Amino acid sequence: MSDYNSDNNKLTLKLVFYGPALSGKTTNLTRLHDLLDPELKGEMMVLETKNDRTLFFDLLPLGITAPSGLLIKLKLFTVPGQVAHDSTRKAVLSRADGVIFVADSQITQSINNVESFENLAENAARVGLDFENLPMVVQFNKRDLLNVQSEEEINQRWLSTPWKIVFSSALKGDGVIETFNGLLDVLYNRMDNEYQLFNHHKLSKEEFIKGVLGEVP
Amino acid sequence: MNDVNETVPFGDFDREFTLKELLSAVKTDKLLSAIKMILGDDSCIKSDKGEVIIGKPLPEPLKCVPLRAEMEAIGFLVVNNSVDDNLLFSVRQLIEIILKSSIRYLMASDLHLETVQSDYALLRQKHQALVESEQRYKDLAASLEQRVSEQVKTIEQAQRQLYQAEKLASIGQLAAGVAHEINNPVGFIQSNLSTSKRYVADFTTFSEKLKNENNLDTLLQTWKELDLDYTIDDFQKLLDESIGGAERVTKIVNDLKEFSSADHSKEEIVDINDHIRSACNIAEIEINKKTVIKQGLGILPKIKCQSGQLAQVFLNILLNAEQVISDDGVISVNSFMQDGSIIVVIIDNGPGIPDEVLKKVFDPFYTTKEVGEGTGLGLTVSRDIIMNHNGNIEIDSKVGVGTTVQIILPVNT
Secondary structure (H helix, E strand, O other): OOEEEOOOOEEEEEEEEEOOOOOOHHHHHHHHHHHOOOOEEOOOEEOOEEOOEEOOOEEEEEEEEOOOOOEEEEEEEEOOOOHHHHHHHHHHHOOOOEEEEEEEOEHHHHHHHHHHHHHHHHHHHHOOOOHHHOOEEEEEEOOOOOOEOOHHHHHHHHOOOOOEEEEOEOOOOEOHHHHHHHHHHHHHHHHHHHHOOOOOOOOOHHHHHHHHHOOOO | OOOOOOOOOOOOOOOOOOHHHHHOOOOHHHHHHHHHHHHOOOEEEEEOOOOEEEOOOOOOOEEEEEEEEOOEEEEEEEEEOOOOHHHHHHHHHHHHHHHHHHHHHHHHHHHHHHHHHHHHHHHHHHHHHHHHHHHHHHHHHHHHHHHHHHHHHHHHHHHHHHHHHHHHHHHHHHHHHHHHHHHHHHHHHHHHHHHHHHHHHHHHHHHHHHHHOOOHHHHHHHHHHOOHHHHHHHHHHHHHHHHHHHHHHHHHHHHHHHHHHHHHOOOEEEOHHHHHHHHHHHHHHHOOOOOEEEEEEOOOOOEEEOHHHHHHHHHHHHHHHHHHOOOOOEEEEEEEEEOOEEEEEEEEOOOOOOHHHHOOOOOOOOOOOOEOOEOOOHHHHHHHHHHHOOOEEEEEEEOOOEEEEEEEEEOOO
């Protein structure tokens, strides 16, 4: 779904933070805005919130230029987690190149996680995404809280899936970069396949990741 | 059926916006005059392709600063070379704020539009599915009616067949009774005829003697030897018995004929009283008792009916009464009009019918008589006949007091 514009030599990639309501998607994005130091970083756009809850989406644009001159623009979106906003979720998920699924580690939220993940799979199918092959990382957020599912339990459950699992505490900034790094890793492989990032644009995976993350403290 | 979950194509609210698009909602005159008030000079805004979007091209030499949306320049603010850099920077900041606000607005409104359209598309698909399912149910309902009426026809046909079968069975039952009943007289008639043949042979022997013998004593001797006194006496009895037997057979055959022709006797307009009278006459002759049948027949309108059948009903009931009544019994037959119907009441002071028997009197083949005496169909057929005339028949009885049979026949117009 990535958008390559040969006129201005620009590749635009859409990355979506998905997950149940109040799992910390916007917090992830805010932390990335604060922590990342790429060549280009736009302002974070927060659209329509009500009581700290996203109604439309949040957007953080990032960009790096490959040695070939190709501008790679990453648009990081969050979706509203509440069940009622399914149409908005679908619209935002549409044409996504990668997904970070932000799960809430609290034991009480397990069912919401499952429902949201199933919703992600359904909506991916509805907007025509190949969910099986979609670059994705699953983040278990809110590790700083009590009453969370144990890492062993979560690892056990997700062992057989193809996705990288990251434990995080977005509020404290822990694991946010690691999650994003994980997505950039699988995203690069996919884009390298499609656009010959290494061969044509002389951009290696390390340079790509380092370029997007910048000098991470 | 349309799957409501099928892929819905979305527009792209997250596309890259051009400068022209972002400034389309801005009043250009006001923007230009505001900029002029700050800078004290004319300016123009160009797209990243060099197209002038706001203002007029300015004469050179010029200053040109990029205008950024998100991260990249999507156009330029162009002013005269003499314009102060600080002021220019401020104006650029202001324009970029306008652009960002424009992006927010366009993204939000486009996303809103997309979601509304997608919700609407889903609603339409669901509506279509509902319409189709409604049509299916309508079709089903329509065919259901047809199927029910077909089923009803089948059941009606089965009922008719069952009725026919029952009728055949009842005829079979009747035939069995009749066969038994006929067998008896035919048996003794045969036996009587054999004996008669022997008697005729005796008379032939005597007749030969009579022709050749002149001696009266010898002839008388032979007469005695042949026991012809007894023969004549017995012969007479045999013939009477045989005639009686033959009459019984005839009666049985007639009953059978009446029974079998009950369905297709002609409709006539008659006075029911005529048929009551003839039924009473037949009943009196049929049963050799001194029973009196008192007739109290009122004036009745003539009705259209199968008179032969009704006569059969009256006779049936009278004979039933006659058969059980004592010699000094009384049967009274009354007819009158009541509430637009003809009422015929036949009352006897016979032994009455016990309750457990009364319950079954209309049941086919139920009889209290000896095998061969009755078919158990008399009252069954009578009730069928009355019902065919849209009438009703009721029997009330008390043991030791007598039995009342009431027949109600509506007067047809």
